Amino acid sequence: MEDEIDKAIARRRAFLGAMGAIGLGGLMVPREVGAQAPARLRRIGVLLPTPWSRVSHLSDAFQRGLREAGWIEGQNIHVETRSSDGRDERFAAFAKELVAANMEVIVAVTVPAIQATQQATKTIPIVMVLSSDPVRMGLVPGLARPGGNTTGLASAIQTLAPKRVELLKETIPGVSRAALIWNPANPAMHTDWSLTEATARKLGIKVRPLELKAAGDLDSIFKAILRDRPEALIVVADPLTLLLRARIVEFAARHRLPAVYGMREFVEAGGLMSYGTSVSDHFRRAGYYVDRLLKGARPAELPIEQPARLDIVINEKAAQALGLKLPQSVLLRADEVIR
Secondary structure, eight states, rough: OHHHHHHHHHHHHHHHHHHHHHHHOOOOOOOSSOOOOOOOOOEEEEESSGGGGGGGHHHHHHHHHHHHHTOOOOTTEEEEEEEOTTOOHHHHHHHHHHHHHHHEEEEEEEEEHHHHHHHSSSSSSSSSSSSSTTTTTTTTTSSOOOOTEEEEEEOOOOOOOOOHHHHHHHHSOOOOEEEEEOOOTTTTTHHHHHHHHHHHHHTTEEEEEEEEESSGHHHHHHHHHHHHHHHEEOOOOOOOHHHTTHHHEEEEEETTOOOEESSSHHTTTOEEEEOOOOOHHHHHHHHHHHHHTTOOOOOGSSBBOOOOEEEEEEHHHHHHHHHHOHHHHHHOOOOOEEO
16 A cells, blocks of 8 residues: 555656746746736836936925836836036937837927927937927927927926016015026026016116026126126026036025025025915926826827916025015015025
8 A cells, every 4th residue: 555655756746846847948938827927018218408406396296206107116117317517418328328228208308308309200209308398499390299200298388487476576675686507508498587687677777697507607707797796587497507506505505695496496495485386286297298108109199288376485594694674565475485
C-alpha cells in the first residue's frame, strides 16, 4: 500500500514538473486565478519654460488635477517633461521630440511653447496653459469651438492690466511716477504693457518700462529704479518674472517700494498686492483637459476655459513694513488678506 502511495506522489510531481516546463517554453501558466495584466501607461508630454523643480507648487497642482480625474503617475499615466529653462528658442526642438515620442496629449505652457507645439503637430491634442488671450494671439479661432487640435485655458482678459493700475492709484492716491518690469520677449505681454501705459496716463501716472528678457537683466533694472526713484512698481507677470519673484519682492521691500503684481504668488512671497487669476488653479485644471482628451474628447469641440475668478490679494504685513495704511475700500474688496 505504501509503495502505491509513493508511486502516486511521484507521478503527480512528474506531471507538475512537465507543466512547469511547458509554461517556461511558451504556454504562460497564470500564477493566480483571475490575475490581470498591468494597465497600459498613457503617455502625455509637458512643454514648459521653467523646470518643475523651480515651480514645485505648480507641479503639485498639475499632479493634483490628474489625480482628481483618476490618473496617477507610474500607475496608469506617464508624464514626459521638457523645459526650455527660460530660452524660448529651444521650444521648437523639444516640441518635435515630444511628437516623435508619440505622446497622446501635449500640455504646452506659455504662448511661445504653444506656438512651437502647434507647428510640430496638427494631430496630437494640445492643452494650452498660460495662453493669455488665445484668440487675439492667433492660437485658436474661437473659445467656444477652438477648432484644430488645440484647447485648454485662457489665462488673461483685457481688463486685468488697467485694473491693476487703478488698484495702485486707489491704494496710493498721490502716486505720479511708477516703474514697470515686463518681458517684451513674450508676445503675450505687449498688450499688458500698452493697456497699463494707457490707463496710467489717464490717471496721471508716468510709467517707465524696464525690459526683463533674461535673469541677468535684473541687476541693471534694480540700478535704474534706484536712480529714478519711482513712487511705485508694477510687475507684469510672466514665466520669467514669476521665476524671479523672490528677488523682485525682496528688492521692493528693502527699498520701501509699494508694488502691484499680476499673480498671487508674488504676494505669497511677501509682495504688497496682486490682481489676477490663480496660476496654480490653471495647472490643476489642465489635468481635467488631459483626462477629457485621453477619454476621446475632440479638442476642436472642447471649449476653452476662461478664468473662473479674479482675486485681489493683499499682504497686510508688507503694507505695515512699508508704513502704508491701506484704504478700507481696497481691504473690503480684497478676496484674501495675508496677515
